[in-house]
Amino acid sequence: PQPVYLSDYQPPAYQVTHTELTFDLDPTTTRVKARLRMERHPGTDSKAPLVLNGEHLTLISLAIDGNPLSDTAYQLTDEALYIEEVPEAFTLESEVEIAPSSNTALEGLYLSNGMYCTQCEAEGFRRITYYPDRPDVMATFKVTVIGDAEGEPVLLANGNPVDQGTLESGRHFVTWEDPHPKPCYLFALVAGDLHKVEDVFQTMSGRNVTLQLWVEQENLDKTEHAMASLKRAMTWDEQTYGREYDLDLFMIVAVNDFNMGAMENKGLNIFNSAAVLTHPDTATDTTFQNVEGIVAHEYFHNWSGNRVTCRDWFQLSLKEGFTVFRDQCFSADTNSAPVKRIQDVSFFRTAQFAEDGGPTAHPIRPDHFIEITNFYTLTIYEKGAEVVRMLCNLLGWEDFRRGSDLYFDRFDGQAVTIEDFIGCMAEVSGADLNQFMRWYSQAGTPEIDAHGEYDYVNAAYHLTLRQRTPATPGQPDKLPLHIPVRMGLVGTKSGQDLTLTLEGEKLGKDAVIHLTEDEQTFVFADVAEAPVPSLLRDFSAPVKLHFPYSREDLAFLLTHDSDGFNRWDAGQRLAMLALDDLIAAHRNGVEKVMDSRVVEAFRTLLTGSMDDKAVLAEMLTLPSEAYIAEQQPIVDVDAIHAAREFVRQSLAVALRDEFVGVYKANVSDEPYSPTPEQIAQRSLKNVALTYLMSIEDEEGVALCEAQFAAGHNMTDVRHALTLLSHSDRDDLASPALKAFGEKWAHDPLVMDQWFTIQVTRPQSDVLDRVQYLMQHPAFSIKNPNKVRALVGAFAQNRVNFHRLDGKGYALLADVVIELNRLNPEIAARLITPLTRWQRFDEERQQLMRAELLRIKQEPLSSNVFEVVEKALA
Numbered sequence: 119p120q121p122v123y124l125s126d127y128q129p130p131a132y133q134v135t136h137t138e139l140t141f142d143l144d145p146t147t148t149r150v151k152a153r154l155r156m157e158r159h160p161g162t163d164s165k166a167p168l169v170l171n172g173e174h175l176t177l178i179s180l181a182i183d184g185n186p187l188s189d190t191a192y193q194l195t196d197e198a199l200y201i202e203e204v205p206e207a208f209t210l211e212s213e214v215e216i217a218p219s220s221n222t223a224l225e226g227l228y229l230s231n232g233m234y235c236t237q238c239e240a241e242g243f244r245r246i247t248y249y250p251d252r253p254d255v256m257a258t259f260k261v262t263v264i265g266d267a268e269g270e271p272v273l274l275a276n277g278n279p280v281d282q283g284t285l286e287s288g289r290h291f292v293t294w295e296d297p298h299p300k301p302c303y304l305f306a307l308v309a310g311d312l313h314k315v316e317d318v319f320q321t322m323s324g325r326n327v328t329l330q331l332w333v334e335q336e337n338l339d340k341t342e343h344a345m346a347s348l349k350r351a352m353t354w355d356e357q358t359y360g361r362e363y364d365l366d367l368f369m370i371v372a373v374n375d376f377n378m379g380a381m382e383n384k385g386l387n388i389f390n391s392a393a394v395l396t397h398p399d400t401a402t403d404t405t406f407q408n409v410e411g412i413v414a415h416e417y418f419h420n421w422s423g424n425r426v427t428c429r430d431w432f433q434l435s436l437k438e439g440f441t442v443f444r445d446q447c448f449s450a451d452t453n454s455a456p457v458k459r460i461q462d463v464s465f466f467r468t469a470q471f472a473e474d475g476g477p478t479a480h481p482i483r484p485d486h487f488i489e490i491t492n493f494y495t496l497t498i499y500e501k502g503a504e505v506v507r508m509l510c511n512l513l514g515w516e517d518f519r520r521g522s523d524l525y526f527d528r529f530d531g532q533a534v535t536i537e538d539f540i541g542c543m544a545e546v547s548g549a550d551l552n553q554f555m556r557w558y559s560q561a562g563t564p565e566i567d568a569h570g571e572y573d574y575v576n577a578a579y580h581l582t583l584r585q586r587t588p589a590t591p592g593q594p595d596k597l598p599l600h601i602p603v604r605m606g607l608v609g610t611k612s613g614q615d616l617t618l619t620l621e622g623e624k625l626g627k628d629a630v631i632h633l634t635e636d637e638q639t640f641v642f643a644d645v646a647e648a649p650v651p652s653l654l655r656d657f658s659a660p661v662k663l664h665f666p667y668s669r670e671d672l673a674f675l676l677t678h679d680s681d682g683f684n685r686w687d688a689g690q691r692l693a694m695l696a697l698d699d700l701i702a703a704h705r706n707g708v709e710k711v712m713d714s715r716v717v718e719a720f721r722t723l724l725t726g727s728m729d730d731k732a733v734l735a736e737m738l739t740l741p742s743e744a745y746i747a748e749q750q751p752i753v754d755v756d757a758i759h760a761a762r763e764f765v766r767q768s769l770a771v772a773l774r775d776e777f778v779g780v781y782k783a784n785v786s787d788e789p790y791s792p793t794p795e796q797i798a799q800r801s802l803k804n805v806a807l808t809y810l811m812s813i814e815d816e817e818g819v820a821l822c823e824a825q826f827a828a829g830h831n832m833t834d835v836r837h838a839l840t841l842l843s844h845s846d847r848d849d850l851a852s853p854a855l856k857a858f859g860e861k862w863a864h865d866p867l868v869m870d871q872w873f874t875i876q877v878t879r880p881q882s883d884v885l886d887r888v889q890y891l892m893q894h895p896a897f898s899i900k901n902p903n904k905v906r907a908l909v910g911a912f913a914q915n916r917v918n919f920h921r922l923d924g925k926g927y928a929l930l931a932d933v934v935i936e937l938n939r940l941n942p943e944i945a946a947r948l949i950t951p952l953t954r955w956q957r958f959d960e961e962r963q964q965l966m967r968a969e970l971l972r973i974k975q976e977p978l979s980s981n982v983f984e985v986v987e988k989a990l991a
């Protein structure tokens with residue numbers, strides 16, 4: 119497979135202005151007729167051949183302006199159809215046959231549980247018909263779907279229904295029209311035995327929009343939260359960005375087999391059932407919150423992605439980074455803002471930093487790729503969102519909003535670039551964003567080494583910041599970035615933020631300083647007392663910040679920093695220092711000793727007056743093993759696990775009564791509701807229970823068993839089940855797992871949770887269990903949710919996946935090899951843990967590389983090929 123380069127971009131020679139499609143559905147032989155009105159793009163070569171993408175299609179007929187084309191008038195390959203000579207403007211008609219039932223890649227038109235559905239982003243439309251499958255070709259669509267009246271009573275496509283009727287042989291049809299020009303990646307079709315819940319939303323201009331959520335009958339009781347989330351998102355986008363919905367109908371469909379979370383097809387969003395269905399008995403608080411965020415994200419794409427789309431797939435972050443930023447702000451406004459930020463950053467620093475430091479690191483706007491589906495990454499999405507957030511903070515909300523208005527107005531109905539977006543922001547604000555643009559082209563996580571010195575004589579504080587971005591594949595040398603550092607100086611006597619005076623200007627008590635060079639020293643004047651600097655408040659830039667904080671400094675910031683995010687971060691840094699010592703002690707076979715400062719900091723948290731329970735729960739949560747690993751030069755999975763367990767158990771022993779108190783104070787028999795208050799209370803209670811169960815405290819075990827048995831809601835039940843089944847006591851684990859498995863055997867989404875809980879146990883029998891569960895009737899390798907819940911989750915089980923006999927790696931490689939044939943996109947994602955081999959000791963490196971080499975021997979899909987090549991380079 120050959121890479122495509124951004125620098126080779128050429129506008130399309132031919133545009134499609136209107137697309138008419140007719141689908142005659144059948145599992146093995148669906149007929150697709152296409153009628154495309156096309157015209158040559160002004161300014162392109164009049165001799166340019168017409169090139170249409172097409173894969174896995176059987177061509178039946180082809181005609182231009184009603185004249186059938188002879189075999190010699192066109193050329194067909196496995197990937198494209200070439201027509202040498204075409205008029206300036208013409209109508210192209212084609213008919214092809216496709217087989218949805220054998221489409222296991224879940225790209226194009228496929229069957230999920232007997233239901234027809236589509237996934238066209240990024241390049242799935244070419245598996246439906248011959249077409250210029252690129253986002254800068256935008257057309258209006260009219261689509262007729264013909265199906266079996268009994269088997270597929272519901273026939274959906276984008277836009278508004280304009281016709282319907284019955285046909286002979288028990289068939290029927292519905293015709294849909296979408297008046298908004300769109301690229302074909304936003305095309306969607308769904309047909310099956312679906313049932314709907316319906317609601318109405320009145321837009322800010324007073325139009326009524328019908329909202330429909332389509333699901334299988336047994337899921338009708340799991341739609342309420344998604345519908346409420348959708349209405350909240352519609353209101354938020356009107357109030358925050360002035361964006362109104364633009365059709366009379368908005369539909370969401372839930373399907374069981376889906377490669378990602380959801381898809382923003384115009385007027386017909388298709389969702390992985392795991393990303394839309396909720397019920398207090400079957401979904402946890404985390405799922406409720408994810409569903410709200412994903413529903414909002416897909417809805418927000420209607421403007422940031424659909425009305426204004428990407429010129430080419432290199433610009434993917436234009437729509438994804440901006441839309442993630444929008445959904446993060448929505449969730450922050452709707453729930454607890456500090457907790458949302460803490461959770462997002464915590465995930466980002468663990469997973470995106472790892473991606474940015476590994477062999478698949480790439481800029482937010484890559485300059486080449488082999489397989490675009492490999493680039494739906496944390497860098498494009500989450501780092502892209504961090505960059506938009508920095509921009510918003512640099513400009514201030516007012517200018518950012520004016521820039522976004524200009525962007526939507528100027529480019530409505532067009533396919534554009536990241537420069538177009540940044541250009542609007544620069545134009546409204548007058549800011550020079552040239553250096554800022556480097557964030558889009560430079561891969562790797564910038565690191566800031568910071569040093570501070572208090573000058574008692576002159577009452578000044580000198581802060582020196584030095585930045586460097588490590589080399590990444592293909593980018594050995596980096597230029598300095600524009601890094602906004604939000605900060606404060608917290609007085610050690612007063613415990614208050616001190617006024618920041620820089621170069622004679624009073625900046626207030628919380629300000630942003632701009633690091634634009636390799637090294638800069640900032641001298642703050644009139645600093646009346648020695649301060650501890652609070653740097654990178656609210657994670658103001660996606661960088662690693664190193665400052666030589668003492669444990670005393672961190673304990674001080676933990677209680678005195680006015681920035682909630684940095685208070686949490688101080689706690690994490692303090693715990694990390696203790697963990698580092700314990701990891702070293704474990705490695706050296708030295709007795710482990712708990713740092714009393716950490717115990718005292720936790721005691722203060724538990725007994726103090728902090729009334730935000732959600733933040734408190736986060737502060738009491740230790741850094742994850744994955745995050746700790748990210749901080750180590752060479753990952754020692756066993757030492758990390760042992761050190762973290764030691765800290766957890768030491769805290770549980772020292773603060774046992776406090777944890778029992780916190781647990782009991784937060785038990786509630788209120789009916790379940792996913793409100794921020796209830797979620798906070800449950801998190802705090804369950805964090806306390808986690809500590810108690812780590813020492814198998816008798817009362818803790820009783821509380822845990824009672825919580826499991828009470829079955830009040832899935833958040834509490836799942837947490838209790840996880841603790842029982844991750845304990846060393848089989849008398850606790852086995853009965854609970856058995857009871858849960860039997861109770862929920864009928865519910866695929868709950869069974870996914872059951873799989874995950876079992877394969878993330880720390881006990882050493884897990885590998886056998888994965889193999890056993892892969893034969894379980896509820897498991898199917900063709901269903902991405904099952905693969906993620908079982909095999910993907912196992913690969914996150916650090917002590918067991920990284921077993922020294924290499925069997926964890928071999929199991930993953932076996933599954934990747936099988937999936938490479940069935941679903942290359944999922945196969946390529948699943949390899950990720952093996953690609954991080956350089957982070958481990960020599961022995962594990964050899965084992966991981968051996969599995970990558972074994973995969974490489976196979977006839978590989980371009981998806982898996984690209985990842986394996988990079989991993990072994």
Ligand code: HT7
Nearest residue numbers: 239240377378380381382491494
């Ligand atoms: N824009 C959507 C991306 C997506 C996707 C991409 C590749 C293969 C399958 C896919 N399903 C959805 C989702 C989003 O970011 O909103």
Ligand code: ZN
Nearest residue numbers: 415419438441
């Ligand atoms: Zn998106």
